[in-house]
Amino acid sequence: MRFYVNKNAQANGQHEVHRATCSWLPTVENRLYLGDFTSSAQAIREAKKYYANVDGCAYCCPESHNS
16 A cells, blocks of 8 residues: 655644545645555654654554554
8 A cells, every 4th residue: 555644744743644545645745655565554664764753644544543
């Protein structure tokens, strides 16, 4: 699965990780492609290379959503 991270932080400072098929996927200019992974946990690890505060989307990555 393809994963992206939102370049724009949420109000709580977190950058959300999304699957490519997510309804809440940010616009092209507001997302960073992370790669193809078999789990959202792998995508979270990759996103942490870019942003310290990362969380999975509650809708498409609930298994990695912490807030």
